[in-house]
Amino acid sequence: MEDNMTNTDAGIMLWQPIHHAVNQYISTFHSNDVNIQLNFDLKREHISRVIQNAEMIALSIDCDETVRESARLAALLHDAGRFIQFQQYQTYNDEQSEDHAIIALRLIDQNNWLAEIPEELRHPIIKAVEYHNKLAVPKNETAEVMLLSNILRDADKLDILDQAVKEYSLQNKNRNSAFSLDLEPSPMVSKAIAKSLASKKLPSKSDMKTITDFKLVQMAFVYDLHFKLSYSLINKKGILKQLFDTMPKSDQVFELYRKARIHVENQLI
Ligand SMILES: [Fe+2]
Numbered sequence: 001m002e003d004n005m006t007n008t009d010a011g012i013m014l015w016q017p018i019h020h021a022v023n024q025y026i027s028t029f030h031s032n033d034v035n036i037q038l039n040f041d042l043k044r045e046h047i048s049r050v051i052q053n054a055e056m057i058a059l060s061i062d063c064d065e066t067v068r069e070s071a072r073l074a075a076l077l078h079d080a081g082r083f084i085q086f087q088q089y090q091t092y093n094d095e096q097s098e099d100h101a102i103i104a105l106r107l108i109d110q111n112n113w114l115a116e117i118p119e120e121l122r123h124p125i126i127k128a129v130e131y132h133n134k135l136a137v138p139k140n141e142t143a144e145v146m147l148l149s150n151i152l153r154d155a156d157k158l159d160i161l162d163q164a165v166k167e168y169s170l171q172n173k174n175r176n177s178a179f180s181l182d183l184e185p186s187p188m189v190s191k192a193i194a195k196s197l198a199s200k201k202l203p204s205k206s207d208m209k210t211i212t213d214f215k216l217v218q219m220a221f222v223y224d225l226h227f228k229l230s231y232s233l234i235n236k237k238g239i240l241k242q243l244f245d246t247m248p249k250s251d252q253v254f255e256l257y258r259k260a261r262i263h264v265e266n267q268l269i
Pocket residue numbers: 046050078079156
């Protein structure tokens with residue numbers, strides 16, 4: 001078997017040293033400020049769970065080991081830029097600071113994390129990291145980039161939703177900066193956000209003005225999922241209902257919730 005090893009196999013074998021190098025970089029972030037430290041810790045834990053989610057999604061579809069390992073690498077790297085972002089700007093709001101996916105690409109480059117990976121494998125990983133926080137993956141992308149991006153985007157969204165419902169149900173509201181983004185704690189729904197949800201589209205984060213908008217953006221994640229496993233997990237955990245329960249009760253919010261729930265149910269038929 002060893003004799004038949006291809007370039008592609010060589011790329012897979014680099015998971016351990018890359019995982020080690022990235023973890024080492026991440027572990028350099030400490031703060032005496034309890035809030036900053038908490039946010040570093042939460043991001044570290046988020047990355048671990050997104051790696052597990054990506055692995056789980058990859059296993060649920062008919063893909064080879066190369067894709068599975070590439071998905072884990074993309075998940076490992078996707079939020080590497082969050083630490084320096086929070087250290088510098090004390091926010092996870094990209095609009096108010098910098099695009100954290102672009103920071104991650106810079107770090108990958110500066111630290112040579114993917115330097116040993118063959119180009120044909122490195123390219124989709126880098127693109128998946130770049131696209132993970134964008135409104136959509138460009139339609140003209142290659143099948144490899146599309147698949148890896150979709151796995152990462154679903155894996156990330158699944159964890160964000162899990163954590164969001166936990167966070168919003170806590171007494172101590174919004175202790176995790178990733179779930180407040182310094183937005184107004186208002187029941188108001190911005191027009192552009194409501195319009196996107198009504199047409200089953202992921203809204204642009206730049207249109208968010210209130211926490212209610214943010215929760216609706218999270219609800220709209222169901223319009224940008226790609227794998228059956230993702231829908232079935234959201235359905236099984238009752239994520240949409242839990243999210244809805246933390247939102248102001250209005251006909252508009254109820255209608256958007258109802259639509260999202262039906263959308264999930266329809267994917268599972
Ligand atoms: Fe993430």
